Amino acid sequence: MTVFGKLGKYSKHKLEIETDDELDIYKISKYANGRQVSVSVEIEDGRRISPDQRRKTYALIHDVCDYLGYPDDAMEAWFKYQFIQKKGIEWFSLSDCSMSLATSYLTFILDVCFEEDIPFRTKTWDMIPTDYHLTLQCLKHRKCVICGKRAQFAHVDSVGMGVNRNNVDHRQRYVMPLCNDHHHEQHTKGIKWFISFYHIKPVKPDLETLRILKIRGNYEDKEDSNGS
Incomplete structure (x- = not known):
């Protein structure tokens, strides 16, 4: 709505x-x-779409076209139609739309790519900012937020040896989706250097994401008892 x-x-x-x-x-x-x-709530700031946003949007659409075999103009029209139907807005142009609308549209295309498991080119992936939404989507779809490879659940603050992870409320811990190589680099070089170098914004996963990942914790019994 x-x-x-x-x-x-x-x-x-x-x-x-x-x-x-x-x-x-x-x-x-x-x-x-x-x-x-x-x-x-999206607050319109009056700014126009930036060349960088436009470039990232077209790069994503081109990746989808390469994977599915559709022409770029047809895929762009399909994405726009689906987006305006979802948002309930008028047709728009990437040549002069607002920056906030461009950000929302780029996020929408990213979501479709994640849901349909469209592979990203390394060059395209490097252009996407590691914001909160992207990190959460990477968690849900087990993609490394840095390179897009298969990822694992990495805690910013380690749970600790000997601790039963089923007794941990993961909703209260900041996490990142990282592949084996980047997870190893995180532990080798330290979390402060790692987050600063890659400009990552760790997130606290919600219950839906944890259940998608089949990660159990001490919140399961609480939720079941509240819903019964």
């Missing part, structure tokens, strides 16, 4: 949105189903 509007009053932890159209209260209540609703 996509809602558009204007930003009103705001503080450090609260903001007020005046929506362009009346809210569908019934639909919101249905989505909530008695739970706290999570939302994502």
